Amino acid sequence: MVSSFSLSRQQLAVVERPVEGKVFLEGPAGTGTTTAGVRRLLHLLDAGVPAESILVVVPQRTLGTPYYEALHNPQLPAGGQVTVLTIGGLARRMVDLFWPLIAEKAGFAQPDQRPTFLTLETAQYFMAHLVRPLLDEGYFETVTIDRNRLYSQILDDLNKAAAVGFPYEQIGERLKAAWGGEQSEKRIYDEAQACATGFREYCLAHNLLDFSLQVEVFINHLWHLPLCHDYLVHRYTHLIVDNVEEDTPVAHDLLRDWLRHSRSALLIYDQEAGYRRFLGADPDNAYALRELCHETVSFGDSYVTSPDLEAFGYELARSLNRVVEPISGDVRAALCFEHHRYHPQMLDWVADEISALVHQQGAHPEEIVILAPYMTDALRFALMNRLEHEGVPVRSHRPSRALREEAATQCLLTLAAIAHPHWRICPTKFDVAYALMQAIEGMDLVRAQLLAEIVHRVRDGAPVLSSFDRIDSAMQERLTFLLGERYERLRAWIEEYVAGLETELDHFLGRLFGEVLSQEGYGFHANYDAGQVAANLIESVQKFRWVASGGPLQQDKPLGREYLEMVQDGVVAAQYIRSWRVQREDAILLAPAYTFLMSNRPVDYQFWLNTGGRGWWERLYQPLTHPYVLSRHWPRDKVWTDADEFETRQEAMYRLTQGLTRRCRRRIYLGFSDFGEQGYGQQGPLLQAIQQVLRRLPAAPGAVSRST
Secondary structure (H helix, E strand, C coil), rough: CCCCCCCCHHHHHHHCCCCEEEEEEEEECCCCHHHHHHHHEEEEEEECCHHHHEEEEECCCCHHHHHHHHHHHCCCCCCCEEECCHHHHHHHHHHHHHHHHHHHCCCCCCCCCEEEEHHHHHHHHHHHHHHHHHCCCCCCCCCCCCCHHHHHHHHHHHHHHHHCCCCHHHHHHHHHCCCCCCCCHHHHHHHHHHHHHHHHHHHHHHECHHHHHHHHHHHHHCCCCHHHHHHHHHHEEEECCCCCHCHHHHHHHHHHHHHCCEEEEEEECCCCCCHHHHHHHHHHHHHHCCCCHHHHCCCCCCCCCHHHHHHHHHHHHHHHHCCCCCCCHHHHHHEEEEEECCCCHHHHHHHHHHHHHHHHCCCHHHEEEEECCCHHHHHHHCCCCCCCCHCCCECCCCCCCEEHCHHHHHHHHHHHHCCHHHHCCCCCCCHHHHHHHEEEECCCCCHHHHHHHHHHEECCCCCCCCCCHHHHHHHHHHHCHHHHHHHHHHHHHHHHHHHHHCCHHHHHHHHHHHHHHHHCCCCCCCHHHHHHHHHHHHHHHHHHHHHHHCCCCCCCHHHHHHHHHHHHCEECCCCCCCHHHCCCCCCCCEEEEHHHHHHHCCEEEEEEECCHHHHHCCCCCCCCCCCCCCCCCCCCCCCEEEHHHHHHHHHHHHHHHHHHHHHEEEHHHHEEECCCCCCCCCCHHHHHHHHHHHHEEECCCCCCECCC
């Protein structure tokens, strides 16, 4: 039997209701809605419902973690397997299963050939090959963003068209209709439309399916195919849909139809969420699904947030002109802050406060998170360096970070270029020095640069590393023989590989990591983050090889070299589920605020950095796409104005801060300084809202706030 211990009466009423019936469960984060969903799943299994008839739908794979963990319980009844999927994952499975039935009808030029499913990275690879010639012709001359972001925004337009449910041919028309700036700038939307159309036609001609095409084929063709429709609604008769507010309109349309056929359903809606709007999330459309359920249940009492933090959330909502129910509590007891003039002083304060929490107050590092709207390399390095100096374990997670920006990636690919001299990719001396510093434990940048200056050469257009034994004795002593011996082992391994049989790049990287870099004395030996990056890189190379090998883009150069050039072009890494799961659990987390929200876990302490910065309020600069215009709610003929922009920013910041507050148990630390990371003054909207909160509070002796 599945224990009902620790569940409230309200949760038990949802969990133990009869098997038949449909319930719409709503409540703010922290009120136990997901816990009720997990226990409902276990209750269904315990009641004898076949596991293979249950489908758990989540908008993002990471949000399915509580269900995966519950299903690993060895006490569960033996039998079939519960399916936990996103709508995108379901679409891919169905397209793969029913491909022969719909390939020709969906417009693919080679219906008798198997499809190739593209990842975010490989989709950008093909997009880049199609768009680069157009850039040379003058496309997007007035757009000042990196090429990789340009490719990803065109793909994002296609994804939004598929997720919202309008023809991709309307992308440019919709964006132009909402444009209120210089009329001459409208041409960039025509160019974006031309690129999107060219990419879609190329995919149809070569049986390539990116995310948008997978969803469109599934929704427009397979779901209306009786064989596929009946297969799904008759197999999965029990639905549990969590975080339905984070899913897309076409997912809601599918659920609207599916609910009519299901025996039972539990739809879980987090109030005031919708953090994935930039990916097409539609909370309003999700809430309309309530009409199809037999009963609506609302949870209101938080199991996470203290009354003091709830009072802070209420006061912050007031400052942002949001109408919410009044909550009483001591706001000052929920906050800790200190005024600083310069950004490094604020970082020192953060490190000191965390050190005191861990070493003096006994706080667990995994119960502390450090959040910022954007986690830059400089900010990440500065914080990790300070915390490691304080003896506090720390880890970071930035899922949208480009592969080339990871130090471990640069190290591995630099060594790969040296180990494949026939590729004629010659790293700079700085790249070699940086790679040696990352690869060899104890190698500082000064010694690494000295060593690279001596051993790195280019012969006949190919990179070469010379032996440490050829260096004069005085320089050997300066570099130290210990580091020299480690370098020589690495160089000898590369030399032996060059003399032997060449392998695929992912195989090479796996060998390099396993046989050298993960061994004692080398940089990846006890570096969990580097090991994580290496695993993601190897998976990325492997998927690229599967798609590009024998594909429509026949290259006259090795695939390994093609991959290196793609990474150097800044292709963004896909989301790897292990990055969210396989982490040191006893470490402080550094992450962008939205990334933390989508992990959906509470902590005891939160540190909000750069609260005076505008990043908490401003949207990411996306000149070729628009999450609000490309939605079902935006009128086709309405111009996007500054008033619309202001209101959406206010609403987004309100939802963000409320979501963070509701995922904090004890205290929020506010880090702000007069001058930000770039040296500019900081008086952003979040800081102004917090100042309004503090001005409304009565003066209280012994408050937690301090001033320097």
